[in-house]
Amino acid sequence: MKTSQMNMSTISEKDWKTALTEILEELDEPQYKKMMFILSDIGKRVKTTKSREEMPQVIIEHYGVETSVHKIYEIMDQIPRRDAAVQDRLRPFVERLKKKQEDERRAPGPSTGATGVRALTDESVSSSSRKRKVDKTESAGSVMPKKKKTENKVSSLKSTGATKTTKAAAPEKPKEKENKQKAKKKDELRSLQPDERKSIHDVKISGDLGNKPIAGKVLAKSVLRTSKPPKKEKMFFFYLGVADETGSIKVVVYGRERYQRFQEKSCYLFRNVIMDENVMKVTKKSGISKMAPIDVPENLEMEAQRLGYSQTPVCSIRQAIGSEGKTSVSVEGKVTESVSSSSRKRKVDKTESAGPVTPKKKKTENKVSSLKSTGATKTTKAAAPEKPKEKENKQKAKKKGKSEFVDKHRMKLIERVSNVNPILEELFKKKVIQQDAYDKIDKLKTYEDKIRALYNGPLKAGDSAKEVFYIALNKHEKMLMKDLS
Incomplete structure (x- = not known):
């Protein structure tokens, strides 16, 4: 581990590790394999035995914080992944590293090269021994500033034996840059088409995942839950209601760190998941990445919402009334009146289904007179029952x-x-x-x-x-x- 570099770094190792984890999750399988191939300094055994979630720590320990930022910056350019999903997470650390390098160059005295990282900014050069017009854009290698005797400023750059002059790429026109970005985005989304991923309908029928990822839109997300298996650490998990064009499915996601990753109404690709009957399980070894929007039919959206919110069986109002006090239940019914906090009444003609609610008892009776909403209560629109x-x-x-x-x-x-x-x-x-x-x-x-x-x-x-x-x-x-x- 490059401890000295990590200690001197202006970049938080914790923040960089979180960002790097999210960047790796955005890569599809071929892109991730290409990245592992480029990271030739890391042993093959380590790369094959460590999971995708463990690799950020391995990379940081091997290269150090700042060098790993530069390394990932180069790799994302080679893969290429120059889209916003990756670059927005990478850019803050690259900018911070550039700023530090610029500060070191401005500081008086010789550069110590403390970061040990190749500069990320471009430098221009001119020859001082003779004046001539140059049509090309050029970049200079190692040069030695030549000082005037009467001044303390650099008046010219003196070429040495190690100086190299290479032709730099001409700046891209705005239209060309826009077309390239569109082509990259199109290429990135190509692997997300329906015929190249497993549909939820097929997964539920066959139970066979094959090698294809599963895509879906998150329509519901439960609260974060915990369980403590015997002789094991406390485990965090939560439920999702997910749907695509063909069906809906309940998803169990393990790990507290992934709770903030999932947003309702967003679409994701799931890789290396486990199917347990009709429930999809996302474990530590599973890969998740955001994807282009999916057009989900309204009836499947409502199905997915019920799967994510209702973890207790949906019961009738009569059954809820017969329940013991402080019992969590899910109730489906038609709302005819709604009472606001100021006791005003308004009519609601929508059919709605409620999430977990706690029946509230009257003091003088042993019957439930009302349903008390809790912090975990969710109310979603349900399909009207068919005749x-x-x-x-x-x-x-x-x-x-x-x-x-x-x-x-x-x-x-x-x-x-x-x-x-x-x-x-x-x-x-x-x-x-x-x-x-x-x-x-x-x-x-x-x-x-x-x-x-x-x-x-x-x-x-x-x-x-x-x-x-x-x-x-x-x-x-x-x-x-x-x-x-």
Whole structure:
């Protein structure tokens, strides 16, 4: 560890470590691997055994605070990550380092080079031995100031044997710079398109994460909670309600330090997470980074809000009234009147669902007369309950739409479906085909014959069979279904 440098640094090690942690979390997997490759001074074993969250401490210990700032500054330029998400976190430390170097240059007497860091600012140079016009922009290497005998000022720069003159890059025009920034931003967001990430719908059905990240919009965030497993340290965690274009999911995030990272209404990429039934777990080894906005349907937003806020089962008002005093409950109901702090009443025609509330008892009775809001109470707008007939009609229309799709694209599906065996497995599990039909179709030689046999046999059973077939196609023939849709 470069202890002397860290002690002399004007940069807070704690602040730099926090910023560096956030910078590394913004990198996707290829960018992080490229960074590890560039950090060749750090041993390969250390880089492979330490997690992404542990690497900031390793980098600071290896290079020292100021040198590590300069090193990361160079690497982010090479990767490249010159976008605001990285540069806004890096810039304050780079500016502070530049200022210190400028102060050292202005100080009287020879420079001690205490920082041990290469200068981050550009220096211009001119030759003093002869006067000539130069069309190029040039930068000077090592030069020795030549002093006049009668003055104490530097009047010229005398070139030495070590002086090198190199052509510097011409300054970028504003339009060129803007176009480059747009291209970088577009390239950065390219990896976030739906076909290159795992959808929440697919994760919940298959439970298989694969190597793709999961993207989602945070619609709800619970309060920070704690638990203390036997013989272990107290553990901090909190819940998120997350949704994308296809579904919603409850997320458990472990670690107090990550609580401030997540903001409601913002979108994030999740990597290296753990699926436990229908709950996604974000651990110390998981990677999180902000991403471009996702267009989430309103009904999925409301689902995600309930997942994040309601950690106790939603009950009716009648059940809440029957609860013991000071019991935390989640209640769903229609608000007809709202009483303000000044006791004024106003009518509210929205349907709302309340988060954790504490029933308040009357002194003379053993019944709950009102619901008392606590610091953890959240009130969110809920979807109005559908009438049984409306719900039934919607389900029928949905099923009919899938059935019509299967009928409409019969010839194209026969010709183009190639991933037949997993589809047969799905149909067998859902009892659309029996064992003898499965064996008979499986023995056919070509994909076309197998799909044609499905159409001529099991799929004639009706809309329910075609719906299962449609779902299986969506799961195992995504690109084809996207093309046909």
